[in-house]
Amino acid sequence: MQRRPVCAIEDLPPGTMKLVEAGKFGVGVYNIDGSLYAIANYCSHEGAPLCLGYVRGTNEYAPEMPDQIRHVREGQIARCPWHQWEFDITTGASLADPKKKVRTYEVDVADGQVYLTA
Amino acid sequence: MTTVEDVQDRTAAADIAVTIVDTDVHPLPVSGEVLKSYAPAEWKDKLWPTGNAVSAVPHFYDTPDSYKTNSLRVDASPPGGGVAGSDPDFAAKQLLVDAGVSIAVLEPMCDAQLPQAEDVLKATHNDWLADVWLGEANWHGRWRGAISVTAQDPVAAAREIERWAGHPYMAEVLMTPQTRGIPFGSPHFDPMYAAASRNGLPVATHLMGQTPFELIPIYPVGNPAHWHDFFASWPLLYVSHLMSLVFDGAFDRHPDLRVVFVEGGFTWALPAMWRMDRIWEQRKADLPHVRRKPSDYVREHVRFTTQPLEEVDLGEYRQYLEMMDLGDNIMFSTDYPHWSYDSPDWAIRRFPADQRERIMRGNATALYGLPATVKALPSELPGDVAV
Amino acid sequence: MTIIDANVQPHFRFNSEIRRYLSAPHKLRAIPDVEQQWYQAPGGDYRQDLYGDGYPGSDPETVAHHLFDQNGVDHAILNPLTRGNIADYLLNSRICAAVNDWLLDRWLEPDTSNRFRGTIRVNPEDVRGAVAEIERLAGHPKMVQVGVPMQSREPYGKPMFEPIWEAAAAHGLPVAVHINGGNGVDHAPTFAGHAYTYPGYAAFMPLNSFVHLATLIVEGMFGRHPDLRFVFADGGYDILTPLMWRLDTFWMSMRDQTPWVNRFPSEYLRDHVRFCSSALDGPTDESQAEQWMDFTAKADLLMYGSSYPHWSATAPDAVVAGLSDAQRDKVLWRNASDLYGVTPAEPAIQTPKSKGA
Numbered sequence: 090m091q092r093r094p095v096c097a098i099e100d101l102p103p104g105t106m107k108l109v110e111a112g113k114f115g116v117g118v119y120n121i122d123g124s125l126y127a128i129a130n131y132c133s134h135e136g137a138p139l140c141l142g143y144v145r146g147t148n149e150y151a152p153e154m155p156d157q158i159r160h161v162r163e164g165q166i167a168r169c170p171w172h173q174w175e176f177d178i179t180t181g182a183s184l185a186d187p188k189k190k191v192r193t194y195e196v197d198v199a200d201g202q203v204y205l206t207a
Numbered sequence: 208m209t210t211v212e213d214v215q216d217r218t219a220a221a222d223i224a225v226t227i228v229d230t231d232v233h234p235l236p237v238s239g240e241v242l243k244s245y246a247p248a249e250w251k252d253k254l255w256p257t258g259n260a261v262s263a264v265p266h267f268y269d270t271p272d273s274y275k276t277n278s279l280r281v282d283a284s285p286p287g288g289g290v291a292g293s294d295p296d297f298a299a300k301q302l303l304v305d306a307g308v309s310i311a312v313l314e315p316m317c318d319a320q321l322p323q324a325e326d327v328l329k330a331t332h333n334d335w336l337a338d339v340w341l342g343e344a345n346w347h348g349r350w351r352g353a354i355s356v357t358a359q360d361p362v363a364a365a366r367e368i369e370r371w372a373g374h375p376y377m378a379e380v381l382m383t384p385q386t387r388g389i390p391f392g393s394p395h396f397d398p399m400y401a402a403a404s405r406n407g408l409p410v411a412t413h414l415m416g417q418t419p420f421e422l423i424p425i426y427p428v429g430n431p432a433h434w435h436d437f438f439a440s441w442p443l444l445y446v447s448h449l450m451s452l453v454f455d456g457a458f459d460r461h462p463d464l465r466v467v468f469v470e471g472g473f474t475w476a477l478p479a480m481w482r483m484d485r486i487w488e489q490r491k492a493d494l495p496h497v498r499r500k501p502s503d504y505v506r507e508h509v510r511f512t513t514q515p516l517e518e519v520d521l522g523e524y525r526q527y528l529e530m531m532d533l534g535d536n537i538m539f540s541t542d543y544p545h546w547s548y549d550s551p552d553w554a555i556r557r558f559p560a561d562q563r564e565r566i567m568r569g570n571a572t573a574l575y576g577l578p579a580t581v582k583a584l585p586s587e588l589p590g591d592v593a594v
Numbered sequence: 595m596t597i598i599d600a601n602v603q604p605h606f607r608f609n610s611e612i613r614r615y616l617s618a619p620h621k622l623r624a625i626p627d628v629e630q631q632w633y634q635a636p637g638g639d640y641r642q643d644l645y646g647d648g649y650p651g652s653d654p655e656t657v658a659h660h661l662f663d664q665n666g667v668d669h670a671i672l673n674p675l676t677r678g679n680i681a682d683y684l685l686n687s688r689i690c691a692a693v694n695d696w697l698l699d700r701w702l703e704p705d706t707s708n709r710f711r712g713t714i715r716v717n718p719e720d721v722r723g724a725v726a727e728i729e730r731l732a733g734h735p736k737m738v739q740v741g742v743p744m745q746s747r748e749p750y751g752k753p754m755f756e757p758i759w760e761a762a763a764a765h766g767l768p769v770a771v772h773i774n775g776g777n778g779v780d781h782a783p784t785f786a787g788h789a790y791t792y793p794g795y796a797a798f799m800p801l802n803s804f805v806h807l808a809t810l811i812v813e814g815m816f817g818r819h820p821d822l823r824f825v826f827a828d829g830g831y832d833i834l835t836p837l838m839w840r841l842d843t844f845w846m847s848m849r850d851q852t853p854w855v856n857r858f859p860s861e862y863l864r865d866h867v868r869f870c871s872s873a874l875d876g877p878t879d880e881s882q883a884e885q886w887m888d889f890t891a892k893a894d895l896l897m898y899g900s901s902y903p904h905w906s907a908t909a910p911d912a913v914v915a916g917l918s919d920a921q922r923d924k925v926l927w928r929n930a931s932d933l934y935g936v937t938p939a940e941p942a943i944q945t946p947k948s949k950g951a
Contacts, residue, residue, distance in 0.1 A: 099693070134518065134553075134846075135548075135549065135550040135552075135553040136550055136552065137280075137282070137422050137550075138282055141281060141282040142282075142383065143275065145272075147850050147853075147855045148850040148851070150821050150853045150854040152854075157814075157854060160852060168271070170280055170282045170845065171280050171281075171282075171546060171547075171548050172282030172546060172547060172548075172847045173271035173276070173546060173847045174847060175272075175849065175850060181354065182508060183846070184209060184844045184849065184850075185845060185849045186846065186858070187765050189269070189846075214839045220928070234951055245868035248608050269850060270847075271847050271850070271851070302717060307614075319662035325914075333792075384786070386783060386786065386787075387787075388786070388787030388788065389786075389787060390784065390786035390787055390789075390790070390794075391786065392790070393790070408652035413646075424785055424903065425742065425781055425782075426749070426750050426781070426785060426802075426805050427745075427746075427780075427781045427782060427783050427784060427785065427799075427802045427805075427807050428744065428746045428802045429744065429746075429747050429749045429752070429781070429804055429805070430748075430749070430783070431746035431749060431751075431805065431808060431809050431812065432752070432809070432812075432813065433812055433848065433851055433852055434844075434848060434851075435812050435840065435841070435845065435847075435852065436751075436805070436808035436809055436811070436812040437845050437850035438840070439804075439808055439837055439840040439841040439844060440804055440805050440808055440837065440842060442836070443785045443801055443802075443804065443805075443837075443841070444785035445783070445788075446798065446801065446833075447784035447785040447798055450784070450785050450789075450794050450797055450798055451784075451786060451789070451790065451794060454789075454790070454791045454793050454794045454797075455791065461937060472836070472840065474835070474839065475831075475833060475837065477836070477838040478833045478835075478836070479833070481874075481875075481877055481878050482797045482830075482831060482832070482874045482875075484796045485792075485797075485873065485876055485878060485879050486793040486796055487793065489873060489906065490635075490792065490793050490796070492636070492792050493635075493636055493791060493792050494791060494793055503880075505712065515840075515843065515844075517836070517839035517840060517842070518839075518842065518843040519839045519842070519843070519845045520899055523889070526885070527835070527889065530877075530886070531880055589634065
């Protein structure tokens, strides 16, 4: 584990991701509405490159709606490019089964630089 | 890191041992125009009528986010353009090199509404497959193909089988299991089974989620509303066909017939075999032509591909497979480049140790008559997985 | 050892007997025969030795003797068949009502030994009629469940059926699904069309329960009704393990389409699902039976059901062969006792019990 510079914070605006060569499979560093998170580029299911999948929101049960469904948490969910498992980027936990997790890493900003500890 | 250009370089073509056979891969034409170029002129407009629908054959159930994914792996699009599965060299890089597959069986998917049109469409796909995937691009000998045939006209299907029998890389016959209410054991299919058996070709069948209207399976108690429970129930289509093959005497009429159930998983076969054995024991007089225990027919005549593997506690899963004792009948598959792809690295660790070799290589090698070695692709080492 | 037989089909003595219980507008309607079946077993659906003055299973004394004396059973849940999903759904509901009245009149009321329990048969194609019938009879202390056919043109998780399940659950009544005979307007019984042999039909048909079950979970029916329980009374539960594994696996991918499913689908089984045994279930190698029952915790889901007077009727010993003591206990009586609120009690009349098949 080492604290390594990733990029200038201007180069990682909200809603974007940088894939960093770190760890065994790479690490995705995400800017979600100004907060930074990092998850392993490795889905805990079958090892797919998680960070190459879509970043989306998810749906929750909303019985008052005609379709009983509401879209929430846009931009916070990483969907695995293979089986589309949903992972909360902010915690690394699967939405369906929180016991299934992907590895998360510390990210910080200092002097306008984004640093990843991986 | 292996590139597409590397894959095309044949100069370092050493032989490597076959370790993993993938029995379910889906190639796609790079464009409709390319596919059409293999169709007879008088059929082009009939098979692909002009119209305003962009999707020629729509989903009747949709997989997660399929408007964007088209049911494909998001990371499998060739860098040179085209849809996932349309570039033999990029597929070779991702599947053969990166994932470590030695030999893969290619199964195109297509159906048409009317029998003659379907016969022509299948032949068109066979010509396209042989040219684009099994010709020059197969210099390494690691692709095999399926002879697609129409289930609606088994005599035409037999003709198509005879046309391709003897091709060095066509390894099986492929038909739909969505057979408009005619179960696999019906004598309707006899001309096709005879042609396949005569030529030593297994008959594989593969479920299709994008089809003409008549191929939508109407479930006996009605259809679920979502792909989730629809797909969880789909093995019951294979159970229905398997019971028919045994009870309606197809294996007695065709002693050399081998049937492969693709992309339906296989764990359902255990309770199905028990049920068949029990009813046969209790109602033998109803089945005078079924001379052996049903499960014996299954063990001799039937194979199953593994994908999609279930996500379940590993200890319990291995216990189940040990109890099932079907290690001679299961063949590994990835379903590349579909979204529900199973990685060989992950899959191999799911199986009991004493079944692994047969599942990953041995059973498919025996069934399809595959070699023990193939040509290595550049930068490939056995078991290597590139990032 | 207490034994509850959770699946017995009593029959009318003869075809026209049902007309005594039918209301006037329907007396001259065509109604399928007692033994009418699209797929009849060659030689008859019922045990050959039971054909006598009336249809098999039509004399309460004979049935009581076979179940309670010969099989050593203490209580039997009677689930009479109706005549299929006939096209006229209102007539169908009147047939159900006639069957229910006959069951009370001929089987439940006269049973002073209190060993029979009954089923309120309803027609899911007539939702209002079904709810009304449940309301009419739910208060009867011997009616312990609601009964519907396996055959349906829509799976039971779909929303049109919800008022029926809601009414059943409100009264604490499980819903039993059982293959019916008759002349229903149905889809073909297998996924590949019609079966060409009776074994092809009989071996497959009970497996259709999985589609009902999967939709009850995925459509949120169990989620919205915590007290709703379904009984699949024709067996076919061995396939639960591989297919629930599939349902669980793909929930990880599909959750966002049906977010009301807020747990693994298999986690709904214990609180919501039971099965009755059948002659076609279980490993053919008895030495595997105990381990097999632990998959998917089937020992908690299974209840012994004879299917008397069907040709395939099974005795209790055969069903629990190879099981551990704890598993036998659950299957032979405890699961049914918990579900139906039938407590093992001293029999009203002490008769010597002789075991037989």
